[in-house]
Amino acid sequence: MAGQAKILTELTDLFREIFVDDEIVLSEETTAADLPGWDSMKHIEIIIAIEQKYSVRFSSRQVEGLRSVGDLVAAIDQKLS
Amino acid sequence: MSATSLVVDFAQGGNSDAFAREGWRGGEPRHRWSIGERNLLALPPMARSRQFALMLDCDPAQPPSVTQQLALELNGVSLGVLQPRRGVPQQVVVPGDIVSDAQDNLLVCLNANLAASAGGEQSRALALAWRRLELSPDDATLFDPPETLPEPENIAALTVQTIVSLYQSLGQNCELGLFQRRCGAEPLGLLRFSSIFPDRLVQALRNRFAGVDAAAEFSLVASRPGGELMGRQARYGLSYHTFKNENEVEIEVLKARELQRLGYLARLFNEQLENDEKIFVRRGDFESVGEFRALHHLLRAFNPQARLLLVQSAPERAGQVERLGSNLYRGYLSSFADPARVPSTLSVEDWLKVCATLYLDQKERGRIELAG
Numbered sequence: 019m020a021g022q023a024k025i026l027t028e029l030t031d032l033f034r035e036i037f038v039d040d041e042i043v044l045s046e047e048t049t050a051a052d053l054p055g056w057d058s059m060k061h062i063e064i065i066i067a068i069e070q071k072y073s074v075r076f077s078s079r080q081v082e083g084l085r086s087v088g089d090l091v092a093a094i095d096q097k098l099s
Numbered sequence: 100m101s102a103t104s105l106v107v108d109f110a111q112g113g114n115s116d117a118f119a120r121e122g123w124r125g126g127e128p129r130h131r132w133s134i135g136e137r138n139l140l141a142l143p144p145m146a147r148s149r150q151f152a153l154m155l156d157c158d159p160a161q162p163p164s165v166t167q168q169l170a171l172e173l174n175g176v177s178l179g180v181l182q183p184r185r186g187v188p189q190q191v192v193v194p195g196d197i198v199s200d201a202q203d204n205l206l207v208c209l210n211a212n213l214a215a216s217a218g219g220e221q222s223r224a225l226a227l228a229w230r231r232l233e234l235s236p237d238d239a240t241l242f243d244p245p246e247t248l249p250e251p252e253n254i255a256a257l258t259v260q261t262i263v264s265l266y267q268s269l270g271q272n273c274e275l276g277l278f279q280r281r282c283g284a285e286p287l288g289l290l291r292f293s294s295i296f297p298d299r300l301v302q303a304l305r306n307r308f309a310g311v312d313a314a315a316e317f318s319l320v321a322s323r324p325g326g327e328l329m330g331r332q333a334r335y336g337l338s339y340h341t342f343k344n345e346n347e348v349e350i351e352v353l354k355a356r357e358l359q360r361l362g363y364l365a366r367l368f369n370e371q372l373e374n375d376e377k378i379f380v381r382r383g384d385f386e387s388v389g390e391f392r393a394l395h396h397l398l399r400a401f402n403p404q405a406r407l408l409l410v411q412s413a414p415e416r417a418g419q420v421e422r423l424g425s426n427l428y429r430g431y432l433s434s435f436a437d438p439a440r441v442p443s444t445l446s447v448e449d450w451l452k453v454c455a456t457l458y459l460d461q462k463e464r465g466r467i468e469l470a471g
Contacts, residue, residue: 050285057285058285058286058287058291059341059342059360061285061287062287062360062363062364063356063360065363066359066360066363077370077374078287078367078370078371078374078376079370079374079376081287081367082264082286082287082376
């Protein structure tokens with residue numbers, strides 16, 4: 019769980035960088051509907067950045083299932099463990 | 100002994116000398132010309148099968164403005180008349196009972212609309228640049244006439260986002276992508292907002308989009324001064340929307356991001372094909388059933404169960420879907436959207452009916468996994 023909290027913090031930094039917005043605050047419940055500009059184009063950027071940062075690789079099937087920040091955190095945590 | 104399947108490679112160093120009889124020039128590095136109005140190939144005896152697929156990969160000698168015709172006969176039985184197009188293979192269905200398992204199978208190619216040769220003799224004019232011919236048992240069930248699928252009784256009861264996310268565009272334009280957006284679905288797709296010509300799509304599928312992220316072959320072009328930047332990828336002739344205007348981004352930053360995105364989406368595209376996760380969709384610019392089948396054949400190289408939906412415009416059949424063969428479908432819209440007035444001219448109801456009809460069919464067949 020501590021790992022997931024750390025990942026959430028890291029993802030917040032990553033989202034701030036991608037969206038060029040230091041005010042972004044993420045929770046596990048955050049979805050694309052909550053964050054202006056989180057469209058399919060931005061989603062690709064997010065996935066690419068996560069894959070590079072954590073040296074992980076998501077399958078196309080996994081990517082389709084990532085609908086919220088909580089999904090992202092859980093998926094990264096699972097890959098790292 | 101009869102062969103189970105056959106590939107004839109017409110390039111220099113290939114095996115076409117063993118089969119070419121009348122009306123052929125010598126092989127060139129990548130192809131071999133057939134010449135004159137009649138060409139003959141003697142194909143070996145084939146092991147018995149209920150039916151065969153004959154795949155032809157050849158380019159017409161005439162420019163695209165002239166329609167060349169190729170009539171095919173196997174062992175004296177007509178297989179139909181094709182209109183070969185540059186870079187777009189065709190597939191013909193061959194009934195198993197006309198194929199011999201004991202003697203050579205004689206394939207006669209009759210060419211029409213050839214230009215006269217320099218010496219004025221039509222009989223010596225170049226006909227087609229052949230690259231490859233494949234004859235193999237075809238296990239796909241064919242429907243003649245095609246089977247029309249039952250329409251869903253109550254689309255409102257279905258989860259529209261789930262349904263439309265099952266589909267993945269094979270390019271031509273962004274109509275499907277915008278329809279998906281209209282339905283609140285944003286599936287990731289390499290060709291979702293792209294256009295790519297049929298011959299280049301064929302080339303890209305054969306190469307599995309290798310090199311799509313090559314920097315030297317990529318450019319960003321503004322549709323008008325200050326307007327939207329379009330991504331242009333030269334290797335496969337890909338052109339797509341970036342949804343970024345010229346003045347709002349640094350070109351080099353966007354370029355780097357787009358290249359990364361293209362490489363990533365190509366990886367995703369190949370995975371989706373290999374894992375049978377999507378129904379791939381192309382609008383009706385593959386002009387004949389033979390071209391549909393050949394496109395499907397290419398997809399089946401990724402996954403034998405690959406599904407393909409071709410969408411055409413036919414007002415009297417709007418919203419209907421028919422099965423042309425195993426995992427090969429054709430859907431109809433009343434009209435395609437006007438590219439200058441999308442999305443307001445989208446045939447939303449027709450698209451939805453087509454997608455829902457096929458979705459339910461796939462669900463019944465147990466072919467919905469991810470979107471279930």
